[in-house]
Amino acid sequence: MFRKLLRQDLIFLILILSYIILKFSRSNEDYLHENLDKEGVRSVALMTDISSVKTRTYVHYKYSVGGKIYNGSQKIQENSLLPEKLGFYPILYSLEKNNVSKLLLTEKPLNPKKFINDGVYVNGKITKVLEGHYPALDFYISYNFNNQDFSFRTRLHKDSINCSILEDCKNKKIIRIKVSKEYPFFNDLYFKSSDRQRKNINS
Numbered sequence: 001m002f003r004k005l006l007r008q009d010l011i012f013l014i015l016i017l018s019y020i021i022l023k024f025s026r027s028n029e030d031y032l033h034e035n036l037d038k039e040g041v042r043s044v045a046l047m048t049d050i051s052s053v054k055t056r057t058y059v060h061y062k063y064s065v066g067g068k069i070y071n072g073s074q075k076i077q078e079n080s081l082l083p084e085k086l087g088f089y090p091i092l093y094s095l096e097k098n099n100v101s102k103l104l105l106t107e108k109p110l111n112p113k114k115f116i117n118d119g120v121y122v123n124g125k126i127t128k129v130l131e132g133h134y135p136a137l138d139f140y141i142s143y144n145f146n147n148q149d150f151s152f153r154t155r156l157h158k159d160s161i162n163c164s165i166l167e168d169c170k171n172k173k174i175i176r177i178k179v180s181k182e183y184p185f186f187n188d189l190y191f192k193s194s195d196r197q198r199k200n201i202n203s
Helices: 002-035 112-118 165-170
Strands: 041-053 056-065 068-076 088-092 101-103 120-133 137-145 148-157 174-179
Touching: 056 088, 056 101, 068 101, 120 165, 137 165, 137 174
Parallel strands: none
Antiparallel strands: 041 056, 041 088, 056 068, 088 101, 120 137, 120 174, 137 148
16 A cells, blocks of 8 residues: 555656646746847748638748758738748747747748848858769758858759869868858858759758
8 A cells, every 4th residue: 555655646746747847848938939039049941831720820931050950830910911932031049949939021031142142251061972963962061150050951063163073072171152141041052952943941
């Protein structure tokens, strides 16, 4: 009987602790979300879908932080202008919890080309090269801008970066990238990828 009571007490204690942890986690995320306007990091997200539940409309989007993809959704006000699917829009995300984000809907989607044209050149680091679509090569590139880390994949013809054979490309550790100053996720090599016919954030 004593052992049975102890076991029941232990289960009850675990349930209580789980509830407290969950409650604290949700409260912390609510706090982070409420303070995104003050403390959030500005970036861009790709609009992936728009859905409706009765009279409510939700937009779904994805964004990248340090090469990791996060998904978000947000209710939009009734009679608001609907965003364009597969368009890029500004967001704010929490540096403490990257999955906490807020979409900033603009009248029109962002134009990556415009922001890149007004950008600056930085040195990117080639972290990996794959040969699967030779003579086009898949380059995995990382770079840092304003203390933010970014990484992406792009498919480029070997001649476009002045390396005639695969080993030369693998040995080429540094590559120049033109990056948007306002939205540093936007860069010229990302959109020059031969397989990226549409704006995409998940590859």
